[in-house]
Amino acid sequence: AQSVSQHNHHVILSEAASLELGCNYSYGGTVNLFWYVQYPGQHLQLLLKYFSGDPLVKGIKGFEAEFIKSKFSFNLRKPSVQWSDTAEYFCAVRPGGGADGLTFGKGTHLIIQP
Amino acid sequence: EAGVAQSPRYKIIEKRQSVAFWCNPISGHATLYWYQQILGQGPKLLIQFQNNGVVDDSQLPKDRFSAERLKGVDSTLKIQPAKLEDSAVYLCASRLKTLSGRTDTQYFGPGTRLTVL
Numbered sequence: 001a002q003s004v005s006q007h008n009h010h011v012i013l014s015e016a017a018s019l020e021l022g023c024n025y026s027y028g029g030t031v032n033l034f035w036y037v038q039y040p041g042q043h044l045q046l047l048l049k050y051f052s053g054d055p056l057v058k059g060i061k062g063f064e065a066e067f068i069k070s071k072f073s074f075n076l077r078k079p080s081v082q083w084s085d086t087a088e089y090f091c092a093v094r095p096g097g098g099a100d101g102l103t104f105g106k107g108t109h110l111i112i113q114p
Numbered sequence: 115e116a117g118v119a120q121s122p123r124y125k126i127i128e129k130r131q132s133v134a135f136w137c138n139p140i141s142g143h144a145t146l147y148w149y150q151q152i153l154g155q156g157p158k159l160l161i162q163f164q165n166n167g168v169v170d171d172s173q174l175p176k177d178r179f180s181a182e183r184l185k186g187v188d189s190t191l192k193i194q195p196a197k198l199e200d201s202a203v204y205l206c207a208s209r210l211k212t213l214s215g216r217t218d219t220q221y222f223g224p225g226t227r228l229t230v231l
Binding site for chain 1: 117147149154155157170224225
């Protein structure tokens with residue numbers, strides 16, 4: 001069975017700082033990778049996804065993520081964070097075939113200080 | 115486009131009682147999922163439906179949890195009897211299963227927060 005590890009459970013940054021959230025997965029086959037975000041009081045929303053092709057994917061609100069197959073990683077980045085980026089961020093993986101429910105990491109709670 | 119609807123939003127029950135949650139997916143979405151999110155953890159898949167058939171229920175505690183999607187649209191998730199460790203947010207998600215099969219997105223509802231006392 002696949003699993004997802006998010007290294008940082010709580011991150012506090014100042015506005016305009018750069019962000020990188022780590023995500024590693026364990027699964028030997030082809031995977032699809034996702035980052036979801038949950039803003040305070042809102043439901044989970046898709047930030048970006050990787051299925052195939054260019055390993056650098058761009059998502060909404062200036063976020064991007066890079067898939068490094070050799071490292072089983074899919075780290076999320078943003079060059080300059082804003083106060084409105086305060087949220088919970090979840091990395092998720094899905095095997096490339098078969099049943100397609102997502103396996104999520106435990107999440108990273110990001111707080112941006114103005 | 116309306117999103118995934120869930121009700122109730124909050125529920126408090128005592129242990130050994132039963133409870134049911136309802137989900138209405140986005141119109142036309144054939145695939146429906148129920149996830150359990152315990153505080154401090156990511157969502158965990160409980161069951162996946164394709165139309166009204168079960169695709170994956172390997173992580174559903176079948177001694178106390180049940181789910182159905184009789185007409186391939188709305189779904190209900192039931193817990194009977196509830197235990198303290200069932201306290202969690204129960205999320206419903208849906209996906210439009212296209213011909214390509216797998217590149218479309220799962221959309222999540224707001225969830226039902228269950229507290230078992």
